[in-house]
Amino acid sequence: MNPWALYALSGVALFSVGLVGLFSHQHVVKRILASNITGSGVLLVLVALARRMSSGPPDPVPHALVLTGIVVSVSSTALGVALARRMARLQAEATHLPEHEPRSDGEGP
Amino acid sequence: MTDVLLDGCLALCLPLLAWLVLRTESLSQAVVLFVAFGLLSALGWARLDAPDIALVEAAVGTGLTGALLMHTLSWTEETPPDVRARARRRPWALLATAALTLLLGWAVLALPADSPGLGPEVEARREDSGVKHPVTAVLLNFRGYDTLLEIAVLLVAALGARAVNPRSERASSDAAKDPLTGELFRMMTPALLLVAGYLVWVGDHGPGGAFQAGAILAGGGVVAILTSRMGTPRMSSLRVRWALLTGPLLFIGVGVAPLLSGRRLLELPEKLAGTLIFIVEMALTVTIAMVLLMFFPGTRPSRAGRGGER
Amino acid sequence: MSPLELLSAAFLLAGAAFCLAGTVGVLRFPDVYCRLHALTKVDNLGLGLVVAGLALQSASWATALKLFLVWLFVLISSAFTCQLIARAALRRGAVPSGGRREP
Numbered sequence: 001m002n003p004w005a006l007y008a009l010s011g012v013a014l015f016s017v018g019l020v021g022l023f024s025h026q027h028v029v030k031r032i033l034a035s036n037i038t039g040s041g042v043l044l045v046l047v048a049l050a051r052r053m054s055s056g057p058p059d060p061v062p063h064a065l066v067l068t069g070i071v072v073s074v075s076s077t078a079l080g081v082a083l084a085r086r087m088a089r090l091q092a093e094a095t096h097l098p099e100h101e102p103r104s105d106g107e108g109p
Numbered sequence: 110m111t112d113v114l115l116d117g118c119l120a121l122c123l124p125l126l127a128w129l130v131l132r133t134e135s136l137s138q139a140v141v142l143f144v145a146f147g148l149l150s151a152l153g154w155a156r157l158d159a160p161d162i163a164l165v166e167a168a169v170g171t172g173l174t175g176a177l178l179m180h181t182l183s184w185t186e187e188t189p190p191d192v193r194a195r196a197r198r199r200p201w202a203l204l205a206t207a208a209l210t211l212l213l214g215w216a217v218l219a220l221p222a223d224s225p226g227l228g229p230e231v232e233a234r235r236e237d238s239g240v241k242h243p244v245t246a247v248l249l250n251f252r253g254y255d256t257l258l259e260i261a262v263l264l265v266a267a268l269g270a271r272a273v274n275p276r277s278e279r280a281s282s283d284a285a286k287d288p289l290t291g292e293l294f295r296m297m298t299p300a301l302l303l304v305a306g307y308l309v310w311v312g313d314h315g316p317g318g319a320f321q322a323g324a325i326l327a328g329g330g331v332v333a334i335l336t337s338r339m340g341t342p343r344m345s346s347l348r349v350r351w352a353l354l355t356g357p358l359l360f361i362g363v364g365v366a367p368l369l370s371g372r373r374l375l376e377l378p379e380k381l382a383g384t385l386i387f388i389v390e391m392a393l394t395v396t397i398a399m400v401l402l403m404f405f406p407g408t409r410p411s412r413a414g415r416g417g418e419r
Numbered sequence: 420m421s422p423l424e425l426l427s428a429a430f431l432l433a434g435a436a437f438c439l440a441g442t443v444g445v446l447r448f449p450d451v452y453c454r455l456h457a458l459t460k461v462d463n464l465g466l467g468l469v470v471a472g473l474a475l476q477s478a479s480w481a482t483a484l485k486l487f488l489v490w491l492f493v494l495i496s497s498a499f500t501c502q503l504i505a506r507a508a509l510r511r512g513a514v515p516s517g518g519r520r521e522p
Contacts, residue, residue, distance in 0.1 A: 020202060033143055
């Protein structure tokens, strides 16, 4: 089997693993991890497809796409994490944990 | 022979590790495994002749994401454990995904086995792009739209993350006196600046560019934030706002200017293209580094810190 | 095979052996501190040997220097992370096996 096909199939497998994880987990952090893995699978398929000619340089267009894709996936992870943190804070306030963080900062509400 | 063995091993290990990440019940273990997964996939990118992507994956996909997730765990751990990290069994999801996997696998294998893709076309016009490295040529010249809009996505994500958690934490003063992290920071900073500068410069003719350089700079900043040497950048600061806006503004300026001389949007003049791309990359580096920094909410005022150490 | 290649192969094999030993240590050692020991000492030695082996095969001095820099940076970062992780473990109350925790 061609090396690119190996990696492309690996990417497909990653996509599925991530998808199953996305369906079967309730914890936010686990879901974020799962969506990251799903994304990695897609990117792996793209880059594998860029390497279909065994000689010569690979196709740079998917490379550029994946490059931006990784950075976008980080930013979506960060947004997800920020929402998770917000949720954790609201939950903590709702169950009113005895400790409150000091609101020393001027930017806060 | 050894090549096939290595590729086969990697291709097998990646999904396996991903499965472990999702199966592990301990969240911190899952995050550590995820970092291992990222490093392994960086190896995969390198095997697929994509050094640009390997660099970004190692710095952003693994380094920064890992730090971000680890940092998040320290915040979410104290929530009541009503949602457990264990998986629920969902037979229908498993079945549907298995079918989808087979379909996707068949689709991938049905593709022509030796297509050069758009490679020859990029190669034919690379001379006109102003840079020698094909990936940089695609990113900043041929597909400038994508990159410009991607920067917009980054900005929106940073604004969103800040909007949900507007309160940034101040650096706590006792952690900043830690000699160990101080020494690390002193040794690291010059090397980081050098590497970031080198990466922007080398993007012209080799693997490197604004994304890699910005990620490296942000990495240094994140260490500074996590060791309380620096507070999180505040949206209210004018300097932060400018750092966030230089990249997109300059890029838009460079993209719109050709319209005035009768060209199309983002159609860089051939003679100036090299210089313009370099300037845009410099500005993008600053913006990308700042956006990535905005994602880190700063050190949490720890219980131990307030009630005395230990 | 030239003597240089033989020497390089010997370095690479020795490096791989050390890395294997380090990994076994991480998996088998009883507590955080021992595992850190395996990770940061044995693996760094293994990496050093691998780098030496690769440097012998490298085409130019510049490449050899870059390889050496890789090792140097890994050494620095692992020294710091080892300290930081050990300290965090101590603060969280991880007791060294067979020892008692300092008050």
